[in-house]
Amino acid sequence: MTKLDESDIIEIFQKKLGNKKFISEDVEIFKIGKNNIVTKVDTFVQSTDMPSKMKVGDAARKSIIACVSDFAAKGVRPRYGIISLVLPRKISHKKIIEMSNGIKRAVDEFNIKILGGDTNEGKEIIINVSLFGTTDKIVKRNGAKSGDIIFVTGPFGYTASGLKMLEKNKKSNQFVKKIIKSFVNPRPKLDFGVINRRYLSSSMDSSDGLSTTLNEMANQSKCKFVINNIPTGKDMIEFVKLNKMNLNELVFHGGEEYEFVFTVSKKYKAIIKKNALQLNTPIIEIGHVTKGRGVFLETDEKDIPLKDLGWKHFRK
Incomplete structure (x- = not known):
């Protein structure tokens, strides 16, 4: 079967x-x-x-x-x-x-x-x-255009590592408390989405994993997404090294962030950043849209395909 x-x-x-x-x-x-x-x-x-x-x-x-x-x-x-x-x-x-x-x-x-x-x-x-x-309208997943900038509404990797720490039930320092809180008490950026919706060319919730979201948006928009900045923090990088975890696995495939990914024309970049500052929303620029298909992680040597390995029920 x-x-x-x-x-x-x-x-x-x-x-x-x-x-x-x-x-x-x-x-x-x-x-x-x-x-x-x-x-x-x-x-x-x-x-x-x-x-x-x-x-x-x-x-x-x-x-x-x-x-x-x-x-x-x-x-x-x-x-x-x-x-x-x-x-x-x-x-x-x-x-x-x-x-x-x-x-x-x-x-x-x-x-x-x-x-x-x-x-x-x-x-x-x-x-x-x-x-x-x-x-009167929604921001769809399929509106990204070549030349657009790719943003996320917050850092990634914290929730997936927070889930791991929650399940291990180990003694908590301040960072561990922070990442567990990110998992159990997520805060979606509703005001930011509502205020900026007329400037976004495409957008999608990220809770099933960043790699899943990026691939879905790229596929629907019939464009190529190039990622040149991993959206996470220095404390997360240090935590991953200390605990011998895979940073890309946590950031791109972990899920449960309840942030969203969005693309925007360069002409709206200043407005988006201004609104983010006023709303205290930590948006992060992670890449750009170009002609082609798929999602690629840009490295010094070559671009590596970023596969959809996020969460999916009944995944084969």
């Missing part, structure tokens, strides 16, 4: 539902009258998304954040939400309170009103979140 990956499964359903020309996006957009409605659904599953050392309140908050991050990449502010919960029969009152507090933290942080949802019983915690907003 041939094993299907996530893309194969999505393609089967899209064809069956009559969407033969389906193009994947961070959000879905449709019209009701003259209004463009934007929606996103995401599912948080305890066994695959929640490490045993993670607090249930942080998990609940993160279930909301996963959707907010996609809205941020599209330059749209979510306004309303619906939440469905699957809970084990013996879940404690304390954990229910912690989950409700985690969800409240997220919706208060991004000014989202939860309209309602559904509650069901199951063998593990599952949190399904749908968010809704309106807009």
